[in-house]
Amino acid sequence: AQSVWGYDSDNGPERWHENYPMAKGDKQSPIEINSKDVRHDSSLAPWHASYDPGAAKTILNNGRTCRVVFDDSFDRSVLRGGPLTGAYRLRQLHLHWGSSDDHGSEHVIDGVKYAAELHMVHWNPKHGNFAGALKQPDGVAVVGIFLKVGKTPKPEMKRILEEIDNIKTKGKEAPFQHFDPSILFPKSRDYWTYHGSFTTPPCEECITWILLREPIEVSPDQMAKLRSLSKNGENEAMNPLVDNWRPPQPVKGRVVRASFK
Numbered sequence: 001a002q003s004v005w006g007y008d009s010d011n012g013p014e015r016w017h018e019n020y021p022m023a024k025g026d027k028q029s030p031i032e033i034n035s036k037d038v039r040h041d042s043s044l045a046p047w048h049a050s051y052d053p054g055a056a057k058t059i060l061n062n063g064r065t066c067r068v069v070f071d072d073s074f075d076r077s078v079l080r081g082g083p084l085t086g087a088y089r090l091r092q093l094h095l096h097w098g099s100s101d102d103h104g105s106e107h108v109i110d111g112v113k114y115a116a117e118l119h120m121v122h123w124n125p126k127h128g129n130f131a132g133a134l135k136q137p138d139g140v141a142v143v144g145i146f147l148k149v150g151k152t153p154k155p156e157m158k159r160i161l162e163e164i165d166n167i168k169t170k171g172k173e174a175p176f177q178h179f180d181p182s183i184l185f186p187k188s189r190d191y192w193t194y195h196g197s198f199t200t201p202p203c204e205e206c207i208t209w210i211l212l213r214e215p216i217e218v219s220p221d222q223m224a225k226l227r228s229l230s231k232n233g234e235n236e237a238m239n240p241l242v243d244n245w246r247p248p249q250p251v252k253g254r255v256v257r258a259s260f261k
């Protein structure tokens, strides 16, 4: 069906606006960040995540990404501080990646594209539920972590990538419990922050982005594992789930602030 969006030439980012008008908005994500245009803001507080490992529920392949879903029925796993007011509930995490190591991230930093980008999605419970939060400028907060290929991979990524074998095809879901995603954070808490949107349709402009400056490392065969996921169901031809990233969008006068000098 035409309204099904994706990353192919006939349903990709250049055509999303045909069914999702917000895709042409003034505060779209991702963006290219140029350090020369960034403003250090000494008033930016440090951010804090307090996640309950018991909140992790399942991991799934929805044909567009690999997503881990958490129990967000109460303030169980929350993100606070940084540019945020109040506690935002962790709902899900997912990734965007490329067909080769030289690209795959959505945000681009001083021209650098990382092999992948991990998003931890949180929403503001003052708006009642996730659907309500989508309609508010302060509704959602996403922590973005860049992944680069290296020799000292983070053992914690292993847990997610080991599950890949159980969710190879679209629609596959597997239990994924006792997982604290804060183990994925890099050492440094330095971050950039700006106001933007979902990087997938309907592209609502409800996100406070918190992008971590320090990338984490994954191994070449961990990236190969991610690329072994299929966009299609188990009874269809294998179609590698790769290049599920939106290119940078116009900044349109927005200011990116940095927590660091």
Ligand SMILES: NS(=O)(=O)c1ccc(C(=O)NCc2cccc(O)c2)cc1
Residues within 6 Å of the ligand: 119, 121, 134, 142, 197, 198, 199, 200, 201, 202, 203, 204
């Ligand atoms: N890539 S991203 O972090 O900007 C992102 C985060 C969450 C979602 C999401 O929750 N999509 C599902 C959804 C459900 C109802 C309404 C929506 O607009 C999106 C999409 C993209």
Ligand SMILES: [Zn+2]
Residues within 6 Å of the ligand: 094, 095, 096, 119, 199
């Ligand atoms: Zn994302």
